[in-house]
Amino acid sequence: MNQSEENKKKVIVRVCIGTGGLAAGGKEVIEAFKKAIADFCVDIDLDFTCHYQKVGCRGFCARDVLVDVVDGDTSVTYQGIKPDIAKRIVEEHLIKGEPVKEWLIDDSYHAFHAKQLKILLKDCGTIDPEDIHAYVKVGGYDAIKKILSSMIPEDVIAEIKASGIRGRGGAGFPTGVKWEACRKAPGDVKYIVCNADEGDPGAFMDRSIIEGNPHSVIEGMMIAAYAVGSNLGYVYIRAEYPAAVDRLKLAMAQAHEMGYLGNNLFGSGFSFDLRIKLGAGAFVCGEETALIASIEGERGMPRAKPPFPVQKGLWGKPTVINNVETLSNIPYIIRNGAAWYSSIGTEKSKGTKVFALTGKVKNTGLIEVPMGIRLGEIIYDIGGGIIGDKKFKAVQTGGPSGGCIPAELLDTPVDYESLGRVGSIIGSGGMVVLDETNCMVNIAKFFLEFTQAESCGKCVPCRIGTKRLLEILDRITKGLGREGDIELLEGLCAGVKSASLCGLGQTAPNPILSTLKYFRSEYETHIREKKCPAKVCKDLLTYSIIDAACTGCGACKRACPAGAISGEKKKPHRIDPEMCIKCGACFDTCKFASVDRE
Amino acid sequence: MAGLATVFGSGAMTNSIPEIVNNDLIFVIGSNTTETHPIIGLKMKKAFRKGAKLIVADPRRIDLVRFADLWLRQKPGTDVALLNSMMHVILRESLEDNEFIANHAEGFEQFRASLAEFTPEVGEKITGVPKAKIREAAVLYANAERAAIYYTMGMTQHTHGTDNVFSIANLALMTGNLGRESVGVNPLRGQNNVQGASDMACAPDVLPGYQKVDALQVRERFEKEWGVVLPGKAGLTATEMTEAALNGSLKAMYIMGENPVLSDPDMRHTVKALKNLEFLVVQDIFLTETAALADVVLPASSFAEKDGTFTNTERRVQRVRKVLTPPGDAREDSWIIAEISKRLGYEMKYHAMEDVMQEIGRLWPAMAGISYSRIEKRGLQWPCPTSDHPGTPYLFKGGFPRGKGRFTTVPYRPSAELPDGEYPFLLSTGRQLFQYHTGTMTRKTSAIEAIAGGRPYVEIHPDDAARLHIADGQKITVSSRRGSIEIAARITERPLEGMVFIPFHFTEAAANVLTNTALDPVCKIPEFKVCAVKIEVS
Amino acid sequence: MVKVTIDGKTATVPEGITVLDAAKRLHITIPTLCHHPKLSPFGGCRLCLVEIKGVPRPVTSCTTPVADGMEATTTSPNLENLRRTVLELVLSDHPNDCMVCERAGDCTLQELAYSYGIRENRFEGERRTYAKRDGNPFIERDMEKCIMCGRCVKVCEEVEGVGAIDFAYRGFKSKICPPFERDLDCEFCGQCVAVCPTGALTGKLWKQKGRQKDVREVETTCGYCGCGCNLTLHVKGNEVTRVDSKAETLNEGWLCVKGRFGYSFIGSTERLTTPLIRREGKLEPASWDEALDYVAGRLKGIKEEHGSDALAGLSSARCTNEENYLFQKLIRAAIGTNNVDHCARY
Amino acid sequence: MSEILDDIIARYREKDGNVIFLLQETQEALGYIPEEAVGYFSKKLEIPSSRFFGVVTFYSQFHLKPRGKNIISVCCGTACHVKGGSKIADRVLRDLALSAEGETTEDGKFTFEIVRCVGACSIAPVVLVNNRAYAEMSADGTSKILREIKKKESDESK
Structure with a gap:
């Protein structure tokens, strides 16, 4: 590098390499930029140097790969970038100064962000998660420094209590109260555990936070540790999240190097260190006591409460377990004050909540909204409505522990109490939108399949009860449902809910109960008429070809894996119902809508 | 057991089994407790769960080692050196209980001097246990609140078995670890009624209740009760009987429920002795190896076919009840004894078995308070002198029967026969979990035979096996100066290198073909635990 | 000490005990299946659920410690309904073959099904089916009858210190088995058999040896090692058909392989x-x-020819006190020598 | 193998390790959990084998048999399910001629697994091929990927 190189202006190309970004080719995009620049360098003496910044999830995964080009004070965002577009951006934008209009973000991008309030996700998509200085630059580790220099633990707890923050892992227990209980529990050795075993299908906010802003979690844990009197923390994280694990390890190493983890932090006498424990793939380990068992190296079978972990947790010592999102909020609360935080949200649910908005909405992605926003606003304003402008049917919140909320309740505010009232929960923040082509019995069955497979097997209601629930649902979707099945489901759901040992079993019936509550007629149609109104349940469907519409192109015949379709060219074809395996290949293949599914 | 009796005036477990769970330090030396006394093993495990520390001193990696905080792997036969050097450390670090010594013991000063030479360095040299571990064990034991020592035949079946027991007693006396709940010295008795058989004086020098035969007043009391004149000269011990049979001075033997052919050392020697008798009567439930040599065999009863009592290792007298009639013409042992006695002109008159118990109580005050009705539900531990006495869970609460406990100076003496060039391996013998003694009962129990029967084995260290090119399960020949057996090798890290171990239950490859008849000079116990053997690959 | 009220009865009980134990002190019976007083609490069967004032959902009384002023209810229509549901669920995954089961009459599950009068079961569906295989001669493991109470796992770990079996797999497929589902390879103490509340674990030697009728139970003392364990012999006719031990004995009901299974020598044809x-x-x-x-x-x-001292008696540490006493008396009084000893010398 | 396992044990002793750590490292090094490895750990560490087996079979991460060269994981989390993940799973089964999830093809080239949410719900349905995520997949698209891998495999074996 010669002197002139150093004097050149710096252009930053910021690329999303969250899971969505990676899957869409984030890394390849960076390589393409590098290659394009190198190619141009051969012929032209560029008047800038290009720096690359990999950032975590920016939320709008549906438009990945998202690329920011930052040139001095101006920042331009591109969406849907593929590697082959990089060359054009380099040539037209970086060299000639003309942004490439057709790939610039559009209105949907703005609409997606308009109603969001980003606290956690703000830094998540902008700072380099692999550089501790990036976090420090935006105020990172100020909160812990502030605490260590000016607050006693009880003050910290009071501040957290005043902020009103409640656990973001599912149950919504007030965080400050939990800390206080642990602080007061007798014992010299206490632990802080960060629950990053995000197991809910349809939720990925914790992963995104760790990938995008790992230091905020570490700082949150430090604050919690100081408040309860702990010197050692564990991050229990899914082994299935290798990128997040690597980020976290790197962040820990950097924090150690900077003296932010270890002994006598900032000369305060307070020491704190962290260890990582990899979860080995068991949903139930999201449950506090199962998680403790797992950290101890045991089968993740929940233990009876009381005693609660804050009294007798890891290795029998008082332990606070908070989830990633909760901990990540803590530094922001300390930095900006409890009053600021509690001004956001509703009376009982404070702050913002991150949701994974997925399913049949146009704008899928990770969103952060103030508590109290209405469901409809999320789905229509942020989510942009239903794909293909189909009819909205329900939104499933809270994963396998949650429920399905129908169209008539879209005005429901999103907070702990309101969602509870309509039979669902906020949970960890999964929000899956369903449209008219989704069968609600099938959805309930899907969740029961999940909980049944993930039941640890310790207690009877969950081990056998969820199995029996699933079997009843299965026979209903197969056209073998009987009168009385709905009542049987209701009775057993009630039993499993109140008799199960842990949260998994206690909430497993929720998807059934909420679909029964709002979509009972769908169950009845399955049972009495042996029909699936949404045309999902395979065994209740028959495929046939509408002679009048069939052109005899033969596409369906070629697609049929069972050889059930016959017919001469250019003449209407026939499906042999005996041979048909109801896979739907013909239906999907036919370009003339001549396959009838009933 | 003579050792403990000499020191304290009584030779039995000082504590009871339920006290084990409250130990905070358990020192197991020469006892494979979990295999030989499984239920006592469970109590120990319960204590470990409650936080008790465990020191195991054993040349073999026995199962208990899994639970041990400290494992001292002494060479077989070097226990005295190990214990002496532990005591050396205790004195050096002033951990002894001077108050206890002053009030309850005698002969300390002389004894103290004898320990001077047993530095941990010397201990390490003799025993092979690192001196740091010797020190650690000494400190752990001396500092514990509720320490108890447990030992069995690993201590006693040596030519210096009595010395070993003296050493254990010295250690306990020095630290004042006696006379309290969960604190004491506990020889675990190997068989269901060893304690009872000893109490009942099936022993040549005492009458029931450890009352000396040579004491005139004692004899007079018995003569009065029994109505005969009793001999005042001590008789022969079991091992002396074998010698007497060989030299012809003993002509006839009546053996009840015992199988010395398999259980005594040097099997060929034993068989020769028994064959040399003019007349041999054996009373048993099976045709044992010994019964097969008899002139008359009398069919007797199993424990389920008779009424009576057993006294377990903690001195607890418990009921045995008749639930079956003996098979065929078999009879209860007591009936047989009485019939023979009658035919010898001495009639034994009892209406019921309990009459016998009452007679015992009249002659031995420690059992005077025990009657069948009192032990209907739960047994009582002697001493129990009166019918309202609750029994005695632990001994020496107020002091020792002989007044003060006596320190005994114990020099280190090597075992009688140690490995040499010709017989380079050290053989130790003992039991395994599934079998019992000579197998008279267990080997006739088909389920046990299926899992652990008919497969005698010799444990050999992997390094030795590798050196001799022995494969696991391979038949090898083990020979001593007395005989040789063919037996399957079991390669395991349980024994020390240079050491082999054979369980003695199996007649097919009887360990006691090999063992040495050398006796402890006091107790006349043979040295089952150490002899020299060689190994040849067949 | 804390004050608790259970079903309207008030008592002062030690701190730290469970609601179940407190109820026991008040002579209130709460049904249990997985609980065992000598093992650590599990809370898996959910039968012992009770309602506690101020607690939103029922809790297991076997795991919940008492608290001062606690008010608990052990029976209510809701609780009984839950218990019934739990029992029906357990029975829906249990073979219906009490008529040939070795445990019939001695089975906690059967007892509970009987007392709840469960004849019809609302639930039906897949039942776990396992091929029976276990190559050991002592313990029959019929895992289709296993209700996953975990007592066997705990007794093996907590009491025996062995850990030969553990829970494996999870959910409906969970089972208790030796590692890699091989044959049981352990000390065969049979503690697991003793604590099993159903017919999942039984003694192989018990098979078809007789049910309750005509079986006498007699208390006695084990004839093997010096521990002196108290045994209960089950006797039918002139045969010992089973050996076990009661929980209140000195050995707490625990036995070893010899004590529990080593009894068939009594009836050996080689006697x-x-x-x-x-x-x-x-x-x-x-x-x-x-x-x-x-x-x-x-x-x-x-x-007469050689004198009394030419004779000797050798007695046995396996015979009773009375026999040993009589034996030495025979040798001393009838023969006239002190040449008497026993094998305990070794 | 014992050298690998000894190394794992050494690291286990260094950290406040546990059974799960041992197994994770073993699987990382050997690709699965062989019975002999468990026996080895059990003997060296005096932890009953039954505990290892209990843990191995509890967590879905662990495998008792070697897995195929290529791991095809179809996500069947909620978002993927509502967008047709199960159809993709059916197709993979058919293409690889397997009868159930979790199986490995006879030639050892492919293992097919259903995973419960990989946390990439906004790009559902997702298929992971050797841990690389493919966004918004279809049954046909998956078939195409499988064909490509098969071709590459057969080219390599030539």
Whole structure:
């Protein structure tokens, strides 16, 4: 590098390499930029140097790969970038100064962000998660420094209590109260555990936070540790999240190097260190006591409460377990004050909540909204409505522990109490939108399949009860449902809910109960008429070809894996119902809508 | 057991089994407790769960080692050196209980001097246990609140078995670890009624209740009760009987429920002795190896076919009840004894078995308070002198029967026969979990035979096996100066290198073909635990 | 000490005990299946659920410690309904073969099904089916009857310190098995059999040896090692059909493989059933009178010829106190020598 | 193998390790959990084998048999399910001629697994091929990927 190189202006190309970004080719995009620049360098003496910044999830995964080009004070965002577009951006934008209009973000991008309030996700998509200085630059580790220099633990707890923050892992227990209980529990050795075993299908906010802003979690844990009197923390994280694990390890190493983890932090006498424990793939380990068992190296079978972990947790010592999102909020609360935080949200649910908005909405992605926003606003304003402008049917919140909320309740505010009232929960923040082509019995069955497979097997209601629930649902979707099945489901759901040992079993019936509550007629149609109104349940469907519409192109015949379709060219074809395996290949293949599914 | 009796005036477990769970330090030396006394093993495990520390001193990696905080792997036969050097450390670090010594013991000063030479360095040299571990064990034991020592035949079946027991007693006396709940010295008795058989004086020098035969007043009391004149000269011990049979001075033997052919050392020697008798009567439930040599065999009863009592290792007298009639013409042992006695002109008159118990109580005050009705539900531990006495869970609460406990100076003496060039391996013998003694009962129990029967084995260290090119399960020949057996090798890290171990239950490859008849000079116990053997690959 | 009220009855109980134990002190019975007083609490069967004032959902009384002022209810329509549901669920995954089950009449599950009068079961569906395989001669493991209470796992770990079995897999497929589902390879103490509340674990030796009727139970003391465990012999006719031990004994009901399973030697066909006298080198059957007269005659003869000390007796540490006493008395009083010893010397 | 396992044990002793750590490292090094490895750990560490087996079979991460060269994981989390993940799973089964999830093809080239949410719900349905995520997949698209891998495999073996 010669002197002139150093004097050149710096252009930053910021690329999303969250899971969505990676899957869409984030890394390849960076390589393409590098290659394009190198190619141009051969012929032209560029008047800038290009720096690359990999950032975590920016939320709008549906438009990945998202690329920011930052040139001095101006920042331009591109969406849907593929590697082959990089060359054009380099040539037209970086060299000639003309942004490439057709790939610039559009209105949907703005609409997606308009109603969001980003606290956690703000830094998540902008700072380099692999550089501790990036976090420090935006105020990172100020909160812990502030605490260590000016607050006693009880003050910290009071501040957290005043902020009103409640656990973001599912149950919504007030965080400050939990800390206080642990602080007061007798014992010299206490632990802080960060629950990053995000197991809910349809939720990925914790992963995104760790990938995008790992230091905020570490700082949150430090604050919690100081408040309860702990010197050692564990991050229990899914082994299935290798990128997040690597980020976290790197962040820990950097924090150690900077003296932010270890002994006598900032000369305060307070020491704190962290260890990582990899979860080995068991949903139930999201449950506090199962998680403790797992950290101890045991089968993740929940233990009876009381005693609660804050009294007798890891290795029998008082332990606070908070989830990633909760901990990540803590530094922001300390930095900006409890009053600021509690001004956001509703009376009982404070702050913002991150949701994974997925399913049949146009704008899928990770969103952060103030508590109290209405469901409809999320789905229509942020989510942009239903794909293909189909009819909205329900939104499933809270994963396998949650429920399905129908169209008539879209005005429901999103907070702990309101969602509870309509039979669902906020949970960890999964929000899956369903449209008219989704069968609600099938959805309930899907969740029961999940909980049944993930039941640890310790207690009877969950081990056998969820199995029996699933079997009843299965026979209903197969056209073998009987009168009385709905009542049987209701009775057993009630039993499993109140008799199960842990949260998994206690909430497993929720998807059934909420679909029964709002979509009972769908169950009845399955049972009495042996029909699936949404045309999902395979065994209740028959495929046939509408002679009048069939052109005899033969596409369906070629697609049929069972050889059930016959017919001469250019003449209407026939499906042999005996041979048909109801896979739907013909239906999907036919370009003339001549396959009838009933 | 003579050792403990000499020191304290009584030779039995000082504590009871339920006290084990409250130990905070358990020192197991020469006892494979979990295999030989499984239920006592469970109590120990319960204590470990409650936080008790465990020191195991054993040349073999026995199962208990899994639970041990400290494992001292002494060479077989070097226990005295190990214990002496532990005591050396205790004195050096002033951990002894001077108050206890002053009030309850005698002969300390002389004894103290004898320990001077047993530095941990010397201990390490003799025993092979690192001196740091010797020190650690000494400190752990001396500092514990509720320490108890447990030992069995690993201590006693040596030519210096009595010395070993003296050493254990010295250690306990020095630290004042006696006379309290969960604190004491506990020889675990190997068989269901060893304690009872000893109490009942099936022993040549005492009458029931450890009352000396040579004491005139004692004899007079018995003569009065029994109505005969009793001999005042001590008789022969079991091992002396074998010698007497060989030299012809003993002509006839009546053996009840015992199988010395398999259980005594040097099997060929034993068989020769028994064959040399003019007349041999054996009373048993099976045709044992010994019964097969008899002139008359009398069919007797199993424990389920008779009424009576057993006294377990903690001195607890418990009921045995008749639930079956003996098979065929078999009879209860007591009936047989009485019939023979009658035919010898001495009639034994009892209406019921309990009459016998009452007679015992009249002659031995420690059992005077025990009657069948009192032990209907739960047994009582002697001493129990009166019918309202609750029994005695632990001994020496107020002091020792002989007044003060006596320190005994114990020099280190090597075992009688140690490995040499010709017989380079050290053989130790003992039991395994599934079998019992000579197998008279267990080997006739088909389920046990299926899992652990008919497969005698010799444990050999992997390094030795590798050196001799022995494969696991391979038949090898083990020979001593007395005989040789063919037996399957079991390669395991349980024994020390240079050491082999054979369980003695199996007649097919009887360990006691090999063992040495050398006796402890006091107790006349043979040295089952150490002899020299060689190994040849067949 | 804390004050608790259970079903309206108030008592002062030690701090730290469970609601279940407190109820026991008040003579209130709460149904249980997985609970065992000597093992750590599990809370898996959910039968012992109770309602506690101020607690939103029922809690298991076997795991919940008492608190001062606690008010608990052990029975209510809701609780009984839950218990019934739980039992029906358990039975829906349990073979319906009490008629041939070795545990019938001694089975907690059967007892509960009986007391709740469960004849019809609302639930049906897949039942776990396992091929029976276990190559050991002591313990029959019929895991289809296993209700996953975990007592066997805990007794093996907490009491025996062995850990030969553990829970494996999860959910409906969970089962208790030796590692890699191989045959049981352990100490065969049978503690697991003793604590199993159903027919999942039984003694192989018990098989078809008799049910409750005509079986007598007699308390006695084990004839093996020096521990002196208290045994209960189950006797039918003139045969010991089973051995176990009661929980309130000194050995707490625990036994070892020999004590629990090593009893069949009693009925061995190899037992000596008649006196034998050696004639021309061979041992031949004889009558008692013949044998006893012969023995007495020979002993008397030798004594007369060589003196009392030419005779000796060797007794046994396996015989009773009374027998040993009589034996030495015979040797001393009838023969007149102190040449008497026993094998305990070793 | 014992050298690998000894190394794992050494690291286990260094950290406040546990059974799960041992197994994770073993699987990382050997690709699965062989019975002999468990026996080895059990003997060296005096932890009953039954505990290892209990843990191995509890967590879905662990495998008792070697897995195929290529791991095809179809996500069947909620978002993927509502967008047709199960159809993709059916197709993979058919293409690889397997009868159930979790199986490995006879030639050892492919293992097919259903995973419960990989946390990439906004790009559902997702298929992971050797841990690389493919966004918004279809049954046909998956078939195409499988064909490509098969071709590459057969080219390599030539």
